[in-house]
Amino acid sequence: MKKLLMSAIAATLVASPMAVAAADAAPVQRERTVTTVKERPNGRTVVTQRTTVRNTGPQAWRVGQRFDRRHATNYRVVRDYRTYRLAAPGRGQYWARSGNDAILVRNNGTIVRVIQRSFR
Template sequence: MKKLILSAIAATLVASPMIVSAAEAAPQRERTVTTVRERPNGRTVVTQRTTVRNNAPRAWRAGQRFDRRYATNYRVVRDYRTYRLAAPPRGHYWARSGRDAVLVRDNGTVVRVIQRSFR
């Protein structure tokens, strides 16, 4: 019995750093949305939907498909001269994703990424 308990404790000590590192590697944000609707027949319907988003910033590369849902702190940059960015060509726009400036075509393809453009 004593050996069984000691082996269980040893297994716990060995496995705990792996569990913690996996949890820290992918920090996530969970959000629950509750919707309450009333139907014409007087019945009330309550719906709950939980979404989990990854908080880690996305590392964009040229050629990838840009989706603003995955961009951290997404904004279209209209005052690009303030941030010392070149004027975007016709059919392109600058977008902000975290601290990075991303040049995106109108079809959603990433053309260029300038890292740490914003403070």
């Protein structure tokens, strides 16, 4: 019985830092509610409520998705693509950086190609 109890305590001590690290790595969500009150000339009052939830965790980009630079971490347009061994973008396309990922984006915002961990 004593061995069983000691092994359970040891397993708990080993697993607790992993659980804390997983909780820290989880994306943080913020909720924000905006209420707007407007009075019209005819005497009516209009109340508008808008709730915004933002995910501040890292974005996993996929081909065909819409690229929004507001959700990109460390966003930059990559002009010296040869330095990072990226292919020349086609007409109407550009390379963008989001974190350590290189993303080839069309001018309409659609993702054409994603190269993960291309920046150090």
